[in-house]
Amino acid sequence: MKIKAKYRRRHPLASIRFWGLLMPGMLGWISGVSAAVTVPQVIGNNMVLQRDKPVSIWGEAAPLEKVSVQFKGQSLQTTADASGHWLVVLSPMKASATPATMEVSGTNKIVLHNILVGEVWLCSGQSNMEYTMRKNSKVASTSLPVGYQHSPVNAIQYAHNDEIRIFLGLRKSLEKPHPEHEGWSVAEDSALRSFSAAAYFFARKINKELKVPVGMIANAIPGSAIEPWLAGQITAIEPSSDQLYFDYSNPGKFYPSLVQPLAPFTLRGFLWYQGETNCFMNDSLQYAYKMQALIHQWRTLWGDRLLPFYYVQIAPFYYSKNKGDYALDTFSLPKFWEAQSLCLQIPNTGMAVTTDLPDNLNNIHPPGKWAVGDRLADIALAKTYGQKRSFSGPSFKYAKTVGNKLLLYFDHAEGGLKSSNGKPLDYFELAARDGKYYPANAKVIGDHIELSSKEVADPVNARFAWIESAQPDFVNQAGLPAVPFRTDSPYKNIKLN
Structure with missing residues (x-):
């Protein structure tokens, strides 16, 4: 039987289709209108812009205010709409590690410095994606993995590569413009200590192999299930009739605060490390439907139904020994793994397996996030960048x-x-x-x-x-x-x- 999930609203607008519902929100505008020209937090000093693709630059201004954007020889003009929203699209650019300046002008001028052009990825999920480089530095010493001159445990000590830039999205403030435009940082020192270890090691390998700047955006929330990241609240799941029902007037908790404000910042793709919370909820097949919905929704928000989506299969852990609202047995996790594997049928997806990483099955946060980042990078290098290399186990x-x-x-x-x-x-x-x-x-x-x-x-x-x-x-x-x-x-x- 061929399964094709359907997405419907259970309210008077139930006949409106899924794609039509999301299109009005595709631009992910920051809320409110001001007289001064502003840009969202994700557009700022030290950022990396995606190479070889049209690049969206957007923000707010007074209604009908004329806005211009200048960057690397391109000069674009537009007029804010009646709500004060504006958007320009830069023509595709080649990778460049030479810092450049962007000017955004209206009644005021914003000057953004130290901008590179390269590869940009959004990394999301729960605590294992959020797991910081500070935590990584406290892991017990390990044998030197292939491709490393120094122990990855000590990576912060050797992280002084200006070509890797990081942006940490904060739920309580991401929707608001940053007055100093300082959301992006070079991946070093205190900024790196607070950043996702898996995301950093992914960037490290992509930069090393492709020799282009890499920008990583992270917005993971510890303990989060997949539901808060969806574009609408799930009102029913009926795999027997191949349908998911959503109320799109009531999006998931993190979608409007941590996902929409990042769109349409031009990306190469998504990295996803989540599932532990849903495994505790005794999800199995239903998680595959939820993940299918999330992939479709995020790709739609960014206006590209084929954006790569690479994810991590959660690690072994004694779920059955942990008391909670759901009765789990020793086979609950394998059934969840099965659901995650099913999502490989979705075009442009890839999965990193982590059964070998835990050193303690009572610890839901296995060390070795460098291996997670490297495996995700191998998937991207093979499937997105066309390199011939192994990217999956048997x-x-x-x-x-x-x-x-x-x-x-x-x-x-x-x-x-x-x-x-x-x-x-x-x-x-x-x-x-x-x-x-x-x-x-x-x-x-x-x-x-x-x-x-x-x-x-x-x-x-x-x-x-x-x-x-x-x-x-x-x-x-x-x-x-x-x-x-x-x-x-x-x-x-x-x-x-």
């Missing part, structure tokens, strides 16, 4: 039974499959038609895995890493961990788009 493709064995085949198995520690592959299970699973012996045979179990004479199905505590050793030659799966998924025929 991902289940199909299975076939041969005698008393089940053979498993995988995507992203280039160069072969292996154990990360030289020990036998673990966390594989087999079941016959009775559906009872037993531990399986797993062997790498060429391009596939051979499973067998003395308890299962006629294997039909397999599952891998299907428990919340799973930290398996199954990787590809690039060392990237395999995606958890079950061959008997009840969602195998669901299609997201």
